Amino acid sequence: MRAIRQHAFGPAENLVLEEVDDPVPGTGQVRIAVSAAGVHVVDTTIRSGLGRGPFPLPALPMTPGREVAGVVTSLGDDVDPGWLGRRVVAHLGQASGGYAETAVANASALHALPDHVSDDVAVAMIGTGRTAMGVFEGAAIRPDDTVLVLAAAGGIGALAVQEAHAVGARVVGAAGGAAKVDLVRSLGADVAVDYSEPGWDKGIGGVTVVLDAVGGTLGRTAFDLLVPGGRVVLFGWALGTEPTKFTGDDLFARSLTASVVLGPHVFRRLREFEEKSLAAAASGRLTPVVSSTFPLAEAARAHRALENRETVGKVVLKP
Numbered sequence: 223m224r225a226i227r228q229h230a231f232g233p234a235e236n237l238v239l240e241e242v243d244d245p246v247p248g249t250g251q252v253r254i255a256v257s258a259a260g261v262h263v264v265d266t267t268i269r270s271g272l273g274r275g276p277f278p279l280p281a282l283p284m285t286p287g288r289e290v291a292g293v294v295t296s297l298g299d300d301v302d303p304g305w306l307g308r309r310v311v312a313h314l315g316q317a318s319g320g321y322a323e324t325a326v327a328n329a330s331a332l333h334a335l336p337d338h339v340s341d342d343v344a345v346a347m348i349g350t351g352r353t354a355m356g357v358f359e360g361a362a363i364r365p366d367d368t369v370l371v372l373a374a375a376g377g378i379g380a381l382a383v384q385e386a387h388a389v390g391a392r393v394v395g396a397a398g399g400a401a402k403v404d405l406v407r408s409l410g411a412d413v414a415v416d417y418s419e420p421g422w423d424k425g426i427g428g429v430t431v432v433l434d435a436v437g438g439t440l441g442r443t444a445f446d447l448l449v450p451g452g453r454v455v456l457f458g459w460a461l462g463t464e465p466t467k468f469t470g471d472d473l474f475a476r477s478l479t480a481s482v483v484l485g486p487h488v489f490r491r492l493r494e495f496e497e498k499s500l501a502a503a504a505s506g507r508l509t510p511v512v513s514s515t516f517p518l519a520e521a522a523r524a525h526r527a528l529e530n531r532e533t534v535g536k537v538v539l540k541p
Contacts, residue, residue, distance in 0.1 A: 224240070227285055247326050249300050253326055257540075269525060290320045342538050361453070368393075372396050378457070385507075394411065437456075442468070451477050513535050516537070
């Protein structure tokens with residue numbers, strides 16, 4: 223089969239297409255003919271050798287990829303034979319072989335897909351969507367909130383705009399560039415702003431909730447828009463090297479609440495959040511934006527586009 227292989231940490235060019243042996247499912251595992259593989263920002267940090275979070279870097283050489291959808295073609299021992307031939311989606315874990323024509327997954331990680339949920343939607347919701355479920359639970363958005371979503375044209379941001387709109391809150395979506403701003407508006411944002419423009423934060427009005435996945439100075443600008451009693455929900459720092467900075471004094475001054483929604487308390491519930499995410503897609507409540515697809519052979523180009531913020535929504539590879 224064909225798979226993307228990485229023999230050294232470093233730039234995107236280190237991702238190369240090679241012919242390798244088909245993987246063999248072990249006990250409790252299945253082999254999936256991959257129709258869609260998700261590309262995540264975490265993939266780019268692993269590839270670079272920087273890593274992020276509590277997980278160690280993988281041994282090299284390796285095939286990246288954490289999220290796959292496709293058809294089960296082979297079963298290992300002790301697997302329910304009912305999985306054979308079924309369309310499924312699975313999260314494989316860190317750098318676990320998803321960028322390939324076939325991949326091995328634990329049977330316990332599988333979710334059967336209804337016919338009306340596409341492979342692209344499934345890989346978006348199994349990873350990005352499950353994180354979004356944790357964000358929504360932590361944010362506890364109410365109809366009387368004004369929610370500022372940063373990186374609102376990204377994978378989680380696009381889902382957050384839809385969720386806040388569905389709850390009945392006033393939604394302000396911030397993204398970079400006119401095309402992304404138009405997309406955010408189409409997703410249901412009451413106000414859509416271009417945070418690459420000076421003064422983007424003027425005239426937004428009082429914000430009660432900030433959903434912050436970008437960090438740095440942009441995150442701090444958003445933090446300063448919070449009204450007394452507001453809350454900031456932190457889940458990344460995509461635009462910088464560190465999360466948004468503030469002090470205890472900042473929180474006390476306006477009776478603000480800050481929470482980090484990623485961590486062990488979320489990892490223990492990943493299966494639950496996957497189920498909720500896929501159910502939201504199946505019901506039509508949430509529709510992930512998947513407008514950036516690349517052939518498997520162009521995984522390096524997909525990584526560069528994601529790192530350069532040229533993509534919209536979820537990035538998907540097609541074997």
